[in-house]
Every structure is written in structure tokens, then in C-alpha cells.
Amino acid sequence: MAEATRVRVLAAIEELGFVRNEAARTLRKGSGRTLGVIVEDLAGPCAADLVRGVERACDTGGYDIIWCTSDGDPEKERRRLDFLEQQGVSGVIVAPVALDADRVARLRARDIRTVLLDRRMSGTTASSVGVDHRQGGRLATRHLVELGRHDIAFVTTEPEPPPVRQRRGGALQSLGQAGYAPEQVLTIAEQEPTAQAGQRAARRLLEFGTLPTGVFCVDDLLAVGLVNELTRNGVKIPQDVAVVGYGDIAPAATCVVPLTTVRQPRDELGAAAAELLMDEAEGRHLTLAPELVVRDSAS
Incomplete structure (x- = not known):
């Protein structure tokens, strides 16, 4: 490809916000039954129960999971979202760092639904699951x-x-x-x-x-x-x-x-988030009750 043509193509990609769909590119069977999850730290003490809840719900529903971490870094969060878009996931569960309404709308335009953990985002289709x-x-x-x-x-x-x-x-x-x-x-x-x-x-x-x-x-x-x-x-x-x-x-x-x-109730939190995505729910907000021990x- 000539350099001038390459520059024009890259400019068009940037303007349109194009993200290559790796799942479609490789024609991987069953890619529509994959969810992406982005949390700050999978190794943290709170993550294990959340992981169990998401995996239990996805196993029951016949979905696979791609796990990602953001380390609380907005740039890492953006790259993880790009990656999940490329993989053609049908939905994402995010513990948001800098996720905004524009990015949620961009995901929805690619038929990717969003569930937020412990956050609500008004004016979007994103659902949420949180604790009171x-x-x-x-x-x-x-x-x-x-x-x-x-x-x-x-x-x-x-x-x-x-x-x-x-x-x-x-x-x-x-x-x-x-x-x-x-x-x-x-x-x-x-x-x-x-x-x-x-x-x-x-x-x-x-x-x-x-x-x-x-x-x-x-x-x-x-x-x-x-x-x-x-x-x-x-x-x-x-x-x-x-x-x-x-x-x-x-x-x-x-x-x-x-x-x-x-x-x-982190286990229930993870399961509820996955179930909202598998049910293709939008704009639903679930609040779970804490308990004194x-x-x-x-x-």
C-alpha cells in the first residue's frame, strides 16, 4: 500500500472509531456467547467471590468469559475495552475507572451491552448491580x-x-x-x-x-x-x-x-451482573443488601 493511501486509511479509521472484530475475522464458532469482565484487580481479596458468581451464572447459561484487569488505570481500561470489542463479546461487566456515556453508547452501537459494578450511569443503556x-x-x-x-x-x-x-x-x-x-x-x-x-x-x-x-x-x-x-x-x-x-x-x-x-454479597453481585447480560437487559439497576457479621x- 502506498504511504499516502495508508495515511488516508488510518485517518478514516480514527475518524470512524473503527475496531477490528477479531471474532468475525476468524469466524470463531460461538463467539456470540462470550462475555467480557473488567475489574481493577483479580488478585484482590474481594475478587474471588465475584469471580465465582460470574462463572457460576455463565456456566449455567452456556457463556464463556474473558477476564481483564484495569489496575485502576483509565488508559488500561480503554485498551481492555478495545480488546473486548475486537473479540466480539456480546456484553461487558465493568468496575469502571473512567468509562463514560460516550463509550457505553459506542459499545451499544456494536451490539455490546454493558453492566456496571457498584456504579450507575444516567442517560445510557447501561445496567448496574451494586450494594446498598x-x-x-x-x-x-x-x-x-x-x-x-x-x-x-x-x-x-x-x-x-x-x-x-x-x-x-x-x-x-x-x-x-x-x-x-x-x-x-x-x-x-x-x-x-x-x-x-x-x-x-x-x-x-x-x-x-x-x-x-x-x-x-x-x-x-x-x-x-x-x-x-x-x-x-x-x-x-x-x-x-x-x-x-x-x-x-x-x-x-x-x-x-x-x-x-x-x-x-459479592458472589450474588457477580451472578446478577452476568444474568443481566445474558438476559439482554438494558437500563436495569439492582441493589443488593449488605449484612452485619x-x-x-x-x-
């Missing part, structure tokens, strides 16, 4: 109040993704109903939801001199790190400080002090 995180936050702090814990701290991440903001909003609502003013709630923000960040949060609490009697962590890994570090420093859990986490990941039950937490850290 506001209710989860209310459950956590209500439990601390019912235990008689009057000095409560909140350990979060900065910046807060929408589900975490919802947890904090529900927690503050519950505390407000119990007569707490927002300024009475000590807030500690860490950069990431890890056990190491939880340890740092615990050390920051210890620096205040007077410890809160109750702590709500927006993520179980934060709570696990916090409980372990406080325990190493001679703080008795829950006698001195009651701690509630969020997520009910596997390490929660095996923490040095088994963790009271708010369980997310009481263990030794706040009992």
Missing part, C-alpha cells in the same frame, strides 16, 4: 452505638470512590440519628485500603493519647491492619476499642481478633 453501601455504613456505626461506644473514629481512603463515600454518608447519618454531631467523629484518611495503611491509621490514633472507643473502617484490610497494630501496642480489642470493618474478606475471620464487619472485634 449507605445501609452498610448505617449498620456499622449503629452497631458501635448500640455497644455504648461514644467516641467513634472513621478510617477511610483519600480520594474516596463513590461506594466509600456512600458508606461514610450512611455512617454519619446513623451517628446523627444517635445525637452525634459530625465534628465529634474523628476521621483518618489513608491513601489506599491496605493492611499497612490500617497499621498507619492505628499509629495515628495512638498519637492522640486518648483512643476512641469505637472505630469503623471502610475496608476490611484497613481494619485488619488497625486491629493487629493496636493489639501489638497493648490495646485490648474490643474492651478498649471496638472495631468494625467492611467487606467480609477471608482474612476478616482469621484476624488476631476475628473481625466484626459488614458483608458484601458480628465477631470478637465488636461484640
Whole structure:
């Protein structure tokens, strides 16, 4: 191909947003029964249950799955979506990073439906499946109040993704109903939801001199790190400080002090997302209920 012709072709491809359909190109049999899934991290402690739910539903429905990760990177998310378009998937499940309405419309124009995890996107055909995180936050702090814990701290991440903001909003609502003013709630923000960040949060609490009697962590890994570090420093859990986490990941039950937490129905979340795609549903929004699991850290 002449260079001038190649340049014109590439310009046309860019203008039209063309993506080569590898499935059609290779005439692969059964390509219309494949779903794509993009999550931030398949190796994370929350991913295993989600994976089981999606795979169980797809096995029942006779669909195959292409798994992708974005690592929370908008550019990686864009490339993964390009790849899934090329594979000719019939639908995508996305834990969105930078996905916007234009990209959802582009997917739909190629007959690819979208289901979002823990997000809603108005003005699009995208369906969504999420957890009632506001209710989860209310459950956590209500439990601390019912235990008689009057000095409560909140350990979060900065910046807060929408589900975490919802947890904090529900927690503050519950505390407000119990007569707490927002300024009475000590807030500690860490950069990431890890056990190491939880340890740092615990050390920051210890620096205040007077410890809160109750702590709500927006993520179980934060709570696990916090409980372990406080325990190493001679703080008795829950006698001195009651701690509630969020997520009910596997390490929660095996923490040095088994963790009271708010369980997310991740298995059901994954199954529901896959079923919406297989049913070719559009614009449907399902909200699943969290559940308080009481263990030794706040009992």
C-alpha cells in the first residue's frame, strides 16, 4: 500500500472509531456467547467471590468469559475495552475507572451491552448491580452505638470512590440519628485500603493519647491492619476499642481478633451482573443488601 493511501486509511479509521472484530475475522464458532469482565484487580481479596458468581451464572447459561484487569488505570481500561470489542463479546461487566456515556453508547452501537459494578450511569443503556453501601455504613456505626461506644473514629481512603463515600454518608447519618454531631467523629484518611495503611491509621490514633472507643473502617484490610497494630501496642480489642470493618474478606475471620464487619454479597453481585447480560437487559439497576457479621472485634 502506498504511504499516502495508508495515511488516508488510518485517518478514516480514527475518524470512524473503527475496531477490528477479531471474532468475525476468524469466524470463531460461538463467539456470540462470550462475555467480557473488567475489574481493577483479580488478585484482590474481594475478587474471588465475584469471580465465582460470574462463572457460576455463565456456566449455567452456556457463556464463556474473558477476564481483564484495569489496575485502576483509565488508559488500561480503554485498551481492555478495545480488546473486548475486537473479540466480539456480546456484553461487558465493568468496575469502571473512567468509562463514560460516550463509550457505553459506542459499545451499544456494536451490539455490546454493558453492566456496571457498584456504579450507575444516567442517560445510557447501561445496567448496574451494586450494594446498598449507605445501609452498610448505617449498620456499622449503629452497631458501635448500640455497644455504648461514644467516641467513634472513621478510617477511610483519600480520594474516596463513590461506594466509600456512600458508606461514610450512611455512617454519619446513623451517628446523627444517635445525637452525634459530625465534628465529634474523628476521621483518618489513608491513601489506599491496605493492611499497612490500617497499621498507619492505628499509629495515628495512638498519637492522640486518648483512643476512641469505637472505630469503623471502610475496608476490611484497613481494619485488619488497625486491629493487629493496636493489639501489638497493648490495646485490648474490643474492651478498649471496638472495631468494625467492611467487606467480609477471608482474612476478616482469621484476624488476631476475628473481625466484626459488614458483608458484601459479592458472589450474588457477580451472578446478577452476568444474568443481566445474558438476559439482554438494558437500563436495569439492582441493589443488593449488605449484612452485619458480628465477631470478637465488636461484640
